[in-house]
Amino acid sequence: xxxxxxxxxxxxxxxxxxxxxxxxxxxxxxxxxxxxxxxxxxxxxxxxxxxxxxxxxxxxxxxxxxxxxxxxxxxxxxxxxxxxxxxxxxxxxxxxxxxxxxxxxxxxxxxxxxxxxxxxxxxxxxxxxxxxxxxxxxxxxxxxxxxxxxxxxxxxxxxxxxxxxxxxxxxxxxxxxxxxxxxxxxxxxxxxxxxxxxxxxxxxxxxxxxxxxxxxxxxxxxxxxxxxxxxxxxxxxxxxxxxxxxxxxxxxxxxxxxxxxxxxxxxxxxxxxxxxxxxxxxxxxxxxxxxx
Numbered sequence: 609x610x611x612x613x614x615x616x617x618x619x620x621x622x623x624x625x626x627x628x629x630x631x632x633x634x635x636x637x638x639x640x641x642x643x644x645x646x647x648x649x650x651x652x653x654x655x656x657x658x659x660x661x662x663x664x665x666x667x668x669x670x671x672x673x674x675x676x677x678x679x680x681x682x683x684x685x686x687x688x689x690x691x692x693x694x695x696x697x698x699x700x701x702x703x704x705x706x707x708x709x710x711x712x713x714x715x716x717x718x719x720x721x722x723x724x725x726x727x728x729x730x731x732x733x734x735x736x737x738x739x740x741x742x743x744x745x746x747x748x749x750x751x752x753x754x755x756x757x758x759x760x761x762x763x764x765x766x767x768x769x770x771x772x773x774x775x776x777x778x779x780x781x782x783x784x785x786x787x788x789x790x791x792x793x794x795x796x797x798x799x800x801x802x803x804x805x806x807x808x809x810x811x812x813x814x815x816x817x818x819x820x821x822x823x824x825x826x827x828x829x830x831x832x833x834x835x836x837x838x839x840x841x842x843x844x845x846x847x848x849x850x851x852x853x854x855x856x857x858x859x860x861x862x863x864x865x866x867x868x869x870x871x872x873x874x875x876x877x878x879x880x881x882x883x884x885x886x887x888x889x890x891x892x893x894x895x896x897x898x899x900x
Contacts, residue, residue, distance in 0.1 A: 619766035626767070629728040630774040636717045636724075637781035644714065644788050649680040655799055658685055664805060665810040667693065674865075681799060694744060699807050703800045714789045718782065725778035732771020733888050739764030848890040 872879035
C-alpha cells in the first residue's frame with residue numbers, strides 16, 4: 609500500500625482526476641450490475657398471468673396483472689396494453705413502442721462509463737506529455753542531470769499507468785454490461801411475441817375492444833331524470849307528427865277520390881252529348897224517308 613501511495617504522489621497533480629475517474633467508473637459498473645439483474649426486470653409468473661388473461665380475451669385482467677408487479681416487464685406490458693386500449697394503434701405496435709421507451713433505462717450511465725474510459729486514457733497521455741516537457745526543461749536549464757531526467761520520465765510513466773488502470777476495467781465493464789443489455793432486449797422481444805400470440809388466440813382486436821368500450825353505462829340519476837323529461841317531450845312531438853301525417857293522408861285520399869268523381873262526370877257528359885247527336889241524326893234520316 610505504501611508503494612502505491614508513493615507512486616501516486618510521484619505521478620503529480622494529474623493523478624487526482626485519474627483517481628476520480630476510477631471511483632466513478634467502478635460506481636457505475638457496480639450500479640449497472642445490480643440494476644441489470646434478471647430478477648429485477650423479468651417475472652415469469654407475471655408473464656404467464658398476462659398470457660393466460662389475453663388467451664381468454666380478458667384485456668382488462670391482463671392489464672391489472674401487469675400493473676400488480678413493479679418489475680420492468682410489467683411496466684412495459686401495462687403501458688403497451690393501455691396505449692392499445694385508448695389509441696388507434698394495434699397491440700403489436702403499442703407493445704413495441706412501450707418497450708422502446710421503457711427499455712432505455714437499461715442504458716442509463718452507459719454513455720458516462722464510455723466517456724470515463726476515454727478521458728482516463730487521455731489524462732494518462734497528458735501526464736506523459738507534461739512529464740516529458742518538464743524533463744526537457746530541466747535539461748535545458750541545468751544540463752544533463754540524470755536524477756532530473758529520471759524523475760521526469762517517472763512522472764510520465766506513472767500517469768500513463770494510472771490512466772490505463774482506469775480505462776481498461778471501464779472498457780471491460782462497458783463491454784460486459786452491453787452484452788447483458790442485448791440479451792435482456794432479446795428476451796423482452798420474445799416475451800412480447802408470446803403476448804401478441806396469446807392476444808390473437810384470445811381474439812383480441814381493435815374491433816372487439818371498441819365493441820366492449822361501446823357498451824352503454826348506467827347514467828347518473830339526475831341525468832336520467834332530465835333524459836326522461838326530454839323523452840316525454842319527444843314522444844309528444846312524435847304523436848303530433850303522426851296525427852298531422854294521418855290528416856294529410858286523409859286529405860290526399862279525399863282529393864284523389866274527388867278527382868276520380870270529376871273524371872267520371874266529365875265522361876258521362878261526353879256520352880250524353882254523343883247520344884243527343886246520334887238521336888238528331890236518326891230523326892233527320894226518318895224525316896227524309898217520310899217525305900220521299
